[in-house]
Amino acid sequence: MAKAVDKAIDYASFPDKRGHFGPYGGRFVSETLMCALDELEAAYQRLKNDKDFQAEFDQDLAQYVGRPSPLYLAERWSRETGGAQIYLKREDLNHTGAHKVNNTIGQALLAKHMGKKRIIAETGAGQHGVASATVAARLGMSCHVFMGEEDVHRQALNVYRMKLLGAEVIPVKSGSRTLKDAMNEAMRDWVTNVDDTFYIIGTVAGPHPYPQLVRDFQSIIGREARAQCLEQTGRLPDALVACVGGGSNAIGLFHPFLNDESVAMYGVEAGGYGVETGQHAAPLSAGTPGVLHGNRTYLMQDDNGQIIHTHSVSAGLDYPGVGPEHAWLKDIGRAEYVSVNDDEALTAFRELTLVEGIMPALESSHALAYAKKLARSLDKDKTIIINLSGRGDKDIHTVAQIDGIQLT
């Protein structure tokens, strides 16, 4: 369980004015981008309290995304697991199939209000790329998505979806050719086209104000879940569980509950082949603090400060860093971070599909696998909410390949 926490902390007041969560976060970028970030921050501070902007955002979430997403009691799975009652926050039912769209809707509205005509984004699994291409199509903006060459191959379906949506997908051939390199390349594009381009970052990382604004847009998940849980069970949940790559779905669920002391929180990182093997993507579990992609946070790095290669069966968690707010929540003990390896996640993927008829994304399957262990340690009168952050359609090829089945 979480360590004792200083009661004086008001979580809603973070980050500070310069974007720090304790020692983490901040704005570590080259000078050329500083003014663009100042401009973005000023626009966001103005618009986040603007009634018309909020009404526009809320209306898009309701009518385009299909919110609120249900909070579903997985009765059969809870019974078979034996222990706490498990509720699923169904972000998989959102338009485009994951929580990512909550954020891209918000940032695209910001882009529109700031008069930007061109959108760029990075993507790993392709979910954020698809969500960015989707909002760009709807607003008539051009969209360029940077994607590691490795990921272009393993997520061919999402690459084609982005193309159908009118986006240009740019394979990134530098470094490890995965998500971190896609983010480097998106930053390079932004620095070159900073006047007319809006960079939609897909997670709660990057330079300030991104970790804050992405969190705020994703917090709709936790606000809904809190109200739905109170309505359905008459009280707050005992624990929250969400997978953590960069950490946007987790912070979206956690943030509205941070001031509720009784609610425990578990972020589940990708253990890959096992944290002890070194081949994983679990910086909070096994990494050290450093600076990457504009913020200070926990990283997978070697003794010389070079970022090391990560591994996860799920492309969306295959990232060597993590959002700075998670780094801070870990250090102060407000949330606990654990890891689940590839095999455990795959087992959970199959189990939820068979027992509840819900096929989860491999990312979300990490949360399911940990929640199952947690549920068993708790009494039947306790409740757990899992963020079912995305649906598993995109992962069918990966799972079939593991099963030795060739899909045509």
Place this chain on the structure above:
Amino acid sequence: MSRLTAKFDALRAAKRKALVPYIVAGDPDMERTLPLMHKLVEQGADILELGVPFSDPMAEGPTIQLAHERALVHAVSLSGILELVTEFRRHDQDTPVVLMGYANPVERMGYDGFAERAGRAGVDGVLIVDMPPEEAEPLNEALARHELDNIFLLAPTTTDERIAKVAGLAGGYIYCVSLKGVTGAGNIDVDQVQKLMQRIQAHTDLPVTVGFGIKNAETATRVAVCCDGVVVGSALVEAVASAEKNGTDVLEATTLIRDIRHALDAISR
């Protein structure tokens, strides 16, 4: 007086422009970086910028990205680079050396440990690309304790307010980024550089060098008329890479610097 200040004072007195080549330490390997540094000085370099390789060099164009990757194949580390500078100083006590890189390797070593070791090795200045003044205070303090200059970037997007702030913190010289883009980009606009230089010079008497997109004697001389010196990076790194690829001596790559030196000296007179 710091080696950088002494160098710029001497250059100003002689009405000469500073020529600042940039190479990546460990490219093509550490053994050849040391003779390359001495050769660059011989060909007319005033200050050396040594790139510290990083796995995620966000501000670099393809040429310098590849140089970082080549160096990292040999596991070149910040510690190794400090040893390299120590070696360099055994034969050259006059030419200032500036380390240019990214925050994380320095964070990993620890600011004070880094500053202490860099000072002892004979490093004169440090330019951390992804550390703007807003985040630089702890590093500034460590560098100041060991009498190293913290060199900051200014860009075409920098406001006058930020120029004033950076001018107050910077030491040694200011590195003016000529364009919106990454290193090695081809879109340098001399008129824009001149306008930026005027804005910078309104706030500081520190020497200002201009870099990004300076490829040859022609671009160097066009830019040099409005500033104190030019940085030549990608073009030199490319010359080193092609020499290595073609199996010729990488020291030959420094003829680019000799040519630029001659051209700069011609306009100074």
